[in-house]
Amino acid sequence: MxxxxxxxxxxxxxxxxxxxxxxxxxxxxxxxxxxxxxxxxxxxxxxxxxxxxxxxxxxxxxFEAIVLQFWDAGSDEAVTPPPAGDPRSGLAALGARYARLLRRPGMAGLHRMVIAEAPRFPDLGRIQFDLGKQPFFELVRDYIDSEARHGLLRVADVVRATTEFLGMISNFVLWPQLLLQEWSPSDEEVDATVGSAVETFLARYADETSARPSS
Missing domain, CATH: 1.10.10.60 (Homeodomain-like)
Known part of the structure; x- marks a missing residue:
């Protein structure tokens, strides 16, 4: 002891x-x-x-420690994908996780600071990308690729598909805050955005069976 x-x-x-x-x-x-x-x-x-x-x-x-903390890098949730076999459920879980990360107090401010300082300190952008966004992107990419290998998704370009899915969420949750500090969507609006991103993604990439809403 x-x-x-x-x-x-x-x-x-x-x-x-x-x-x-x-x-x-x-x-x-x-x-x-x-x-x-x-x-x-x-x-x-x-x-x-x-x-x-x-x-x-x-x-x-x-700064590296701050980025890791914001993105929960190294935590069990940050590195554990949902179980394969149900793309709707898995994408919903990952989308909700992404929205929570983007809504953390200070996340938008951190992005603004990196963008403003990037011309003089280009390493800040690289740290934010390599330690923050990229690991989460790879988690979602690998999950989508796994579902595609199981035959539940039809994805020719998994990187493009991952970018499209996460972009539908960040375009509503995060990016408006970079210009509009008063931008603060409600929990219900964020949940609806994640749900819409999942359904839009499945309409484009799922086979007929996995695209059906769960009963």
Whole structure:
């Protein structure tokens, strides 16, 4: 059994890390990447600079951690596809998961910051894509490919099909927020968008059996 002291110190370290990530996310969104220093993050998080540098040696390391947190990278849900055999159910689950990620507080702000800073810091876009969007895209792509190999979908270009499916959701949930900060669709509107994306996808790619709504 782990000594209580070790457990306590680990808990404190995790709490400090969470405070740093919250502070950094807020500062990146408010000030941009360039004007946010690690010292400023430490001050807002209420930790010492020594603690700051112990957790994150560089600003790039800190940004990577924020992206991973936003996209739940490494969590069981993030890497586990739905079981094959029911494209309607599987796509609905993945679509709902995608919508939840895109609706996280700060996600739109993070995208705005990356887009604004990309000309001077092109690595930010690459980090956001490689560690955030791409792993989720690959999860959905592999699921669609699996259903196609089981004969439940007819997909000639799985990358294009995946892009179409996720695009129908992000086009409503996320992208308007980049220009319209007041854009805040209701849960019902988001659910309807995901459902419509699933039905549209199945109308294009499913065979006759799997395209029928479940009774």
């Amino acid at each position: 782990e000594p209580p002291a070790a457990t306590y110190h680990q808990k404190v370290a995790l709490e400090k890390r969470a405070s740093i990530l919250r502070a950094a996310t807020g500062l990146f969104i408010e000030l941009g990447y360039d004007k946010t220093s690690l010292a400023r993050v430490a001050e807002r998080a209420g930790v010492s600079t020594a603690t700051m540098f112990k957790q994150f040696r560089t600003k790039a390391d800190l």
